Amino acid sequence: KIIKVICIILYYKIQKQLKIRFFVIYIQVHLNKLECRGKQQSCLSPGLQNVGAIHFFCNYEESRGNYLVDVDGNRMLDVYTQISSIPIGYNHPALMKVMTNPNNVSAFVNRPALGILPPENFPDKLIESLLSIAPSGMTRVQTMACGSCSNENAFKTMFIWYRNKERGYANPSEQEVGTCMINQSPGCPDLSILSFMGAFHGRTLGCLATTHSKVIHKLDIPSFDWPIAPFPKLQYPLEEFVRENAQEEARCLEEVEDLIVKWRQKGKPVAGIVIEPIQAEGGDNHASPDFFIKLRNIARKHGCAFHVDEVQTGGGTTGKFWAHEHWGLDDPADVVSFSKKLLTGGYYHRDELQPDKPYRIFNTWMGDPSKNLFLSEVLNVIRRENLLEEVTRSGKALLQGLYALQTQYPHILSRARGQGTFCAIDACNDATRDSIMIKARNKGLFMGSCGEKTIRFRPTLVFKEYHVHQLLNILNDVLAEHK
Numbered sequence: 001k002i003i004k005v006i007c008i009i010l011y012y013k014i015q016k017q018l019k020i021r022f023f024v025i026y027i028q029v030h031l032n033k034l035e036c037r038g039k040q041q042s043c044l045s046p047g048l049q050n051v052g053a054i055h056f057f058c059n060y061e062e063s064r065g066n067y068l069v070d071v072d073g074n075r076m077l078d079v080y081t082q083i084s085s086i087p088i089g090y091n092h093p094a095l096m097k098v099m100t101n102p103n104n105v106s107a108f109v110n111r112p113a114l115g116i117l118p119p120e121n122f123p124d125k126l127i128e129s130l131l132s133i134a135p136s137g138m139t140r141v142q143t144m145a146c147g148s149c150s151n152e153n154a155f156k157t158m159f160i161w162y163r164n165k166e167r168g169y170a171n172p173s174e175q176e177v178g179t180c181m182i183n184q185s186p187g188c189p190d191l192s193i194l195s196f197m198g199a200f201h202g203r204t205l206g207c208l209a210t211t212h213s214k215v216i217h218k219l220d221i222p223s224f225d226w227p228i229a230p231f232p233k234l235q236y237p238l239e240e241f242v243r244e245n246a247q248e249e250a251r252c253l254e255e256v257e258d259l260i261v262k263w264r265q266k267g268k269p270v271a272g273i274v275i276e277p278i279q280a281e282g283g284d285n286h287a288s289p290d291f292f293i294k295l296r297n298i299a300r301k302h303g304c305a306f307h308v309d310e311v312q313t314g315g316g317t318t319g320k321f322w323a324h325e326h327w328g329l330d331d332p333a334d335v336v337s338f339s340k341k342l343l344t345g346g347y348y349h350r351d352e353l354q355p356d357k358p359y360r361i362f363n364t365w366m367g368d369p370s371k372n373l374f375l376s377e378v379l380n381v382i383r384r385e386n387l388l389e390e391v392t393r394s395g396k397a398l399l400q401g402l403y404a405l406q407t408q409y410p411h412i413l414s415r416a417r418g419q420g421t422f423c424a425i426d427a428c429n430d431a432t433r434d435s436i437m438i439k440a441r442n443k444g445l446f447m448g449s450c451g452e453k454t455i456r457f458r459p460t461l462v463f464k465e466y467h468v469h470q471l472l473n474i475l476n477d478v479l480a481e482h483k
């Protein structure tokens, strides 16, 4: 602080001397950074960015595999992995090789406007990466920059498909052309997307109308009058409450059909239904394959597109590459969106949903070809090292360990649940959850939260059984000390 005061005095005295001015700014920023460390609310120079959510600064050069290193050199077992977006660990040698391969340099240096000027090898690279893992029934893929813009454009795709169907694939009328420029119907039709309470599909304006997980995301933002169905509130472990859970799911499905009918009567027909295989940000809420199969049938019956948002669940973390593969759908989804562990955003869709004209789905940056290079290599590693089996193995150990902890500490923990390593457990309240997470972090375990009082586990695909034991040991120590 003394140095800061001296610097400020110097600053005003010798304001005209440019070199000293820059020196003072440098010192101020660094003093602020030092004060920030360890505090929840960051106090970095307010001109830089909105930084209130920063947890801590990281040293990515030193981070390796499942371990994240902070600026002070503390090494943590990371089971949050940049909000579930690191597929095979930090600084994986296979990815470093992609980076240093001279043949790839041009892809890193020249980011194209992909929709108009793609690189020569782009189709081959898509076949090698995204199309090699396309979910069943999905013949086309559209890359995008992030999860939200993938969903946003997937919604647009469903609306375009729905209207083309309605007008019998004829050209739009003069009235439609005239009204669309002034945000009026029929050019801008009153269509809707049905979503579920507790869902998270992103924070952009369209997506936000389907996001219902936390007030902080939604407050003050205008939204659409679109139907919101209840998501089943199940009891865990699922195997022990089959009858009760089936009743709850039936109640929610009935409500879905009622809402579709009601919104049609209101003049705002449902063009698409969007759902996460496991509601993640909303608190790791599961539903049974039977629920999803019936929901898919409802969508077909009412002529709505069925959109599965795999932004958080996709990429292998549930033990299958796509979480919805666990359902065994006869009739595949119409749209599947992805991002995070896939390293590029985007969505797959069926042939019928291909927009009829260019520029209907378009951005300057519709993805980034350099990310496909990394993705191809990630897929090679997943196949070579059988990482989906690894996830299933570690996931079982993790869930068993969480069951044991909730039996040992029933006053603190409950509702352990998961598929693969996509696991979660509830604390008795949010304050306890937050305190457990901070204490665990101080002992070298970095976890994430979701919902009201849930701890979520989102490790990489190279998270092995010995990492599970390390995690459980730390968590056990924290719980044993918990007052």
Ligand SMILES: Cc1ncc(COP(=O)(O)O)c(C=O)c1O
Binding pocket: 083, 146, 147, 148, 149, 151, 200, 201, 202, 203, 276, 280, 281, 309, 310, 311, 312, 313, 339, 340
């Ligand atoms: C299921 C789901 N959909 C969409 C998104 C939005 O993705 P992004 O943050 O990349 O915009 C997220 C982000 O957490 C998500 O979990």
